Amino acid sequence: MTREEFKQHFISALSELGIEHPEDTLFVVEPYIEPDKPRQTFDEIMRLQVLPKARKMTFDQVINVLTMWEGYFPCRIDISRQEDDIVLKTYLRMRKVQKKDNNDIFPFKVVSDHTLIKTENI
Numbered sequence: 001m002t003r004e005e006f007k008q009h010f011i012s013a014l015s016e017l018g019i020e021h022p023e024d025t026l027f028v029v030e031p032y033i034e035p036d037k038p039r040q041t042f043d044e045i046m047r048l049q050v051l052p053k054a055r056k057m058t059f060d061q062v063i064n065v066l067t068m069w070e071g072y073f074p075c076r077i078d079i080s081r082q083e084d085d086i087v088l089k090t091y092l093r094m095r096k097v098q099k100k101d102n103n104d105i106f107p108f109k110v111v112s113d114h115t116l117i118k119t120e121n122i
Contacts, residue, residue, distance in 0.1 A: 003067045010063065013108035017081050022059045029062060029088045030054040032078075037093060046074075046092040062088065071096055078111045 001009075014022045031051045033043065050065055057065065066073060078089045 001071065001073065003063065003070060006067050006073060007063050009108055013079050013110055014086070016110045017079065017086065019086065025059060025086055027057050027059070027062050027088050028054055028082075028085045029057050029065070029090060032089045032091050034091060034093060040093070043092045043094070046094065051090070051092070066090065069094070073107055075107060077108050079108055080111050 011022055014025075019025055029051065031047060031053070033039070033047070050068065066077070072094045074090045075093045075095055076091045078087075080087050080089075
């Protein structure tokens with residue numbers, strides 16, 4: 001998956017939330033570490049250098065941060081609308097991504113508030 005394909009999948013996921021102009025939207029991007037998985041080097045790089053804590057980002061900043069390594073992206077990015085914010089909770093685990101997985105826009109998963117993954121203190 002190229003950076004452009006990743007961007008198009010992101011736009012498609014946002015359209016499911018009714019966001020028509022993502023370039024005019026600010027996003028809250030939060031890191032998430034899977035509790036049952038051992039950390040790896042990429043996880044630590046993402047956590048320490050790229051996304052050590054929740055940050056507000058523009059659309060372009062989100063694309064640039066999450067596509068640092070061409071062809072490698074976070075395993076899963078949960079997208080939800082929480083009050084006035086669009087929240088992206090991203091797994092820090094990186095892998096080479098396929099285009100689709102279980103008919104979801106992969107790695108993006110649009111979730112409702114009650115299924116949103118819980119953020120741990122990192």
